[in-house]
Amino acid sequence: MKFTFVTLFQNIVEGYFGDSILKRAIQKEILHIEYLNPRDFSSSKHNKVDDTAVGGGAGMVMNPQPLFESLRKFKSMSTDVHIIFLTPVAKPFKQNDAKRLAKKSHIAFVSGRYEGIDERVVEMYADEVFSIGDYILTGGELASLVLCDAIARNVDGVLGNSDSLSVESFETNLLEAPSFSKPENYENICVPSEYLKGNHSKIRSLKLALSECKTKFFRPEQLLKHRTRKSYEK
Numbered sequence: 001m002k003f004t005f006v007t008l009f010q011n012i013v014e015g016y017f018g019d020s021i022l023k024r025a026i027q028k029e030i031l032h033i034e035y036l037n038p039r040d041f042s043s044s045k046h047n048k049v050d051d052t053a054v055g056g057g058a059g060m061v062m063n064p065q066p067l068f069e070s071l072r073k074f075k076s077m078s079t080d081v082h083i084i085f086l087t088p089v090a091k092p093f094k095q096n097d098a099k100r101l102a103k104k105s106h107i108a109f110v111s112g113r114y115e116g117i118d119e120r121v122v123e124m125y126a127d128e129v130f131s132i133g134d135y136i137l138t139g140g141e142l143a144s145l146v147l148c149d150a151i152a153r154n155v156d157g158v159l160g161n162s163d164s165l166s167v168e169s170f171e172t173n174l175l176e177a178p179s180f181s182k183p184e185n186y187e188n189i190c191v192p193s194e195y196l197k198g199n200h201s202k203i204r205s206l207k208l209a210l211s212e213c214k215t216k217f218f219r220p221e222q223l224l225k226h227r228t229r230k231s232y233e234k
């Protein structure tokens with residue numbers, strides 16, 4: 001699967017792929033990463049990519065010309081690409097989106113900077129828009145990486161053990177039950193004794209109960225969704 005980062009700041013993004021799971025997936029050629037800098041397409045004398053806002057308002061806006069030029073050329077060369085713009089003015093990105101998008105062959109993430117991107121670019125080129133939460137970042141690069149990471153771990157072969165995907169938080173609307181690693185007793189703090197007895201059905205019931213407790217405490221709306229779905233299934 002290929003990811004293209006459309007960004008003025010390639011350096012911010014690149015470092016993330018230099019270690020761990022995603023690095024290995026790139027080495028195994030399961031993932032391919034490339035970059036496109038709209039500044040390289042600017043027709044202005046000093047390669048400007050921003051301008052003051054029409055109609056007034058604070059700050060600069062990414063102007064349409066470099067993005068139109070770069071994305072037009074890019075789309076003509078990559079016909080199967082799905083283009084995602086990162087912006088706070090969008091629906092929130094969810095685990096279901098990560099799973100759905102992992103089936104695409106090529107995704108491009110367009111990062112805004114300054115006060116954002118001229119809306120005509122979004123209207124013209126976005127297949128989808130996503131926000132990563134109710135707060136404002138200085139640029140879309142971190143948001144792009146969040147989506148890329150969440151999507152990539154759902155691509156076949158990226159995770160060493162794909163079983164881990166099926167028990168993670170949000171798979172059933174519930175948050176995951178607490179995990180423990182060895183040793184079983186660390187500084188006199190023990191893991192729940194049921195986890196040690198080897199009765200897998202009891203361990204499963206306990207994990208479900210703990211999962212529900214965590215969800216009730218941190219994300220009560222998710223627990224409601226879980227229970228509604230369960231009662232439909234009955």
Ligand code: SAM
Pocket residue numbers: 086087088089110111112113114115116117130131132133134135136137138139140141143
């Ligand atoms: N003026 C914009 C607004 O109020 O909606 C915020 C612009 S922000 C300073 C610059 C860029 O960061 C945006 O164009 C977008 O690409 C990215 N960004 C900021 N917060 C984001 C969020 N919560 N989700 C996704 N992208 C975000």
